[in-house]
Amino acid sequence: MLSPQWLDELRARVTLSSVIGRTTKLQKAGHEWKACCPFHNEKTPSFTVSDQKGFYHCFGCGAHGDVIRWMTDQRGLSFMDAVKELAAEAGMEVPAPDPRAAQQAEQRATLNDVCEAAQAWFVASLAGERGGHAREYLAKRGFNARTIERFGFGYAPVDRQALKAAVSQFEEPLLIEAGLRIAVDDKEPYDRFRDRLMLPIQDARGRVIGFGGRILQADSKAPKYLNSPDTPLFDKGRTLYNLHRAGPASRQTKRMVVVEGYMDVIALAAAGMEDAVAPMGTALTDRQLALLWRMVDTPILCFDGDAAGQRAAMRAIQRALPLLQPGHSLGIVRLPTGLDPDDLIKQSGAKAMEELLASPASLLDTLWEAERNAQPLNTPEDKAGLKARLLTHVDTIEHPDIKALYRRELLEKFSAFAFPPRAARSQRDWKSGIAKPAAPPLSPEAASRLRAVTGGGARDGLAAAVIAGLLRFPDQILAHADELHRFANHDGRIGPAIDSLIEAAEMLDPGSETPISAPQGLSPPPDNTRFAFLREGTDPQEAREVLAEAISLLVERPALEAAIEAATARFEADPEGSFAEQKRLRERMLENQRRLGQMASKRAAQAAHDDSDVPTADKPRQPDESTG
Structure with missing residues (x-):
């Protein structure tokens, strides 16, 4: 008897569209393929194949299955013959028969x-x-x-x-x-x-x-x-109620709705919303989330509008955060207070429910609102507690890019909340006559720290560029405050300058885009055209994105250097392990240098392109080498 895990591995190794495409002409349709159904006669294609989800489906005759089902239904092979042929293609060995597994299958x-x-x-x-x-x-x-x-x-x-x-x-x-x-x-x-x-x-x-x-x-x-309790048939952590009906429906609606109980599922279906499932009376599990993400990229979780619904939403969010991957998230819908889906439909009609499902809140916004409203926020200590709770959630996210983006966006929300705008301080723009918010000048001590980093023998190109970028875009200082603060604690030379910038940023109004004036005598970066955030005319959003990447490179550098030093110190005790670790870390440093080089070459190429757009009459005439 073949285990479910082995069969899942076989399905993952074989590309469904390549197998079906041998006998059926497929046409690309977005992320999927389409064709006229091979199981019934039709003129308009209603047969779809999804490699990502691992199944085919015909909206005309209802034919549905995975790659093994295709081999048995379309090719007429027995189950084991289909498995053996696919396994040979995938380079897998079919396990020998297991008498105990066969007995378990018979029992099921x-x-x-x-x-x-x-x-x-x-x-x-x-x-x-x-x-x-x-x-x-x-x-x-x-x-x-x-x-x-x-x-x-x-x-x-x-x-x-x-x-x-x-x-x-x-x-x-x-x-x-x-x-x-x-x-x-x-x-x-x-x-x-x-x-x-x-x-x-x-x-x-x-x-x-x-x-x-x-x-x-x-x-x-x-x-x-x-x-029912868990049995050899039923595992509540792996099962979603109504999945066998909601799956085909979701392929038409392009959504999957998760409600709290099976009576909610039935109420939605009775109102014409067939794409709903429910967990088995427990919080969503990792395996249930994986099932949902195989169906759609952003399942919609719909919770009752009461305290229990709020708790259920937070449990689902906490379960999902470590599992987030690019393109996969959750939408959150909270019903009006005191109502479940059936109540809302009876009170306001199916249209009201559809309108809520059409505009779910994002996972990040729901997390922010839940923690902001969780406790009173009357004192600095209360607000610090909010920030700590948010960062605790962020630390559970395993994907590094998603973790960094969540940290940035949540800290921006926190800064706007914790540092509300002060009474406007302005300075007169004498050319335009328009008053603009003024950024407070740096203290003499802070200015001295910045000059020490960027001037003389202490010159560091990346650090100097990041500091210049943060002066130009001070809204990014608090957005990356935690990363910068940790870096400052580990770098005795540049750290004091970073601390000074964080102190200066805390004096600004949230969201202020007014640059902080560079102190007199501050040396510019060695190459101020190397980074988009230092070049005039760069789109501000692009500049901020490149600045964020430069910050991540700067922050990671001392950690890598410390790790290499530690691996070197272990060489005598564990030469093989130490060498492997040093190699991995040095490859990571080379990767960071490559990213910096790409950043520079991309900007240089863009600068060259910009220069080529200058009218010919405005360019200096080049010598004609052919005439000497």
Whole structure:
């Protein structure tokens, strides 16, 4: 028996479009491919292939599957023949048969039979005389017969032994292992679900793997919702309710909505929004997020408008931050206070729900607002606590570029909040007659520190350029304050100058774009055309982006030098490990130098291009070498 992990690796190694393209003519359509469906006759292409998501789908006939399914359905191969052919193509060896795995697969198949039989009985019980109050509840919720049938609503009678009698063809141990019965020491087992409205939980292929039950007695002390326990079939951390229906729908809407519970999913579907799923009564897990990101780049999390919804949003954000990758994020929708999706739809109609889903808040903005509103912010200590909480979240992000961007944007929001604009101090622009905000001059001590870095024998091209850039764009000082402060603590020569700039920036109004006047006697950088942030006429946004990259290079340099020194010191004790570490670190330093060189060459090329745009009459005449 092949493990799911091995099969996933096989699917990842084989490009789906290349396999399908051997027998079906594909046309590129954005990130996907399209074609006329090979499974039914059509003139207009409705068959799509997604390498990123690993499946094909026909919107005409509903054909759907992965690369293995393609080989079995389109080529007519058996499952194992398809696997062997693909494995040979991918350079993988098919594992030898594992008797224990085969036994487990047989056990899962039997448990599927148990769950399907239980589902059929729950549905029959809802339609029978014992299901009257469950039918009344569904009528009160406004679910019509079509919705009840589609989602497989059923009813579990109150009798503790009713299920056992109904599916007597299966032995007691199977019923217990399927999560349908509970075994207690020295007592007769009893049915897990009793007097509950029942819903089947299905896997991505639509097979029943577990159940959810809602209590019907309003005054009951039992849990409102009860799910199957984890079984060989059902793993709540890997399962999303309604994924087998929402997946195909999301390929048309290009979105996936995550709500808090399965009744919310059904309310949305009844209102025409088919692309919704729900976790199994717990916070989203890493594996559920990975499932969602395979479907869409930015799933929308929709939470109830109460304190519990706010807590659920924060739990989801905290779970997602370490997993963020370029292009993958989350959108967040908070419903009006006191409303869930069903309430909102009944109160304001499906259009109101669609409007909320059309404009979700970003993950970053939701994080900022949640932490800003979490506690009173009346004192400097309170505000420092807010900053610390924000940076604690940022530190959990593993992707370096995303971490740096989150740090920058959150610190900009914090600076604008913590340092509100002061009464305008202005100086007169005598040429235009317009008053402009004035940047306070640097103190004599700060000016002296800057001159020490950029002048004489202490000259450092990158440090001097960064300092000049920060003087020109002081709004970037606080945006990178944490990085710069850590750098200052590790560099005794340049550090004091950086500290002076941070002190000066804290005196500016938030968002101020007025340059800080360079102190008299400050030497310019060795090559002030090398960096975009030092060249006149550069787009300000581009200048700030290049400045941010230069800051990251400057900040990383002392850490690399210290790490190389430490690796060298370990050479006698661990020569092989020390050499490998030194090699890795020196390659990193070379990469940084290469980035600097690219920055310089790009700017030089741009400068040359700009120069070529000058009218010929304005350029100095070059000697004609052909005439001497």
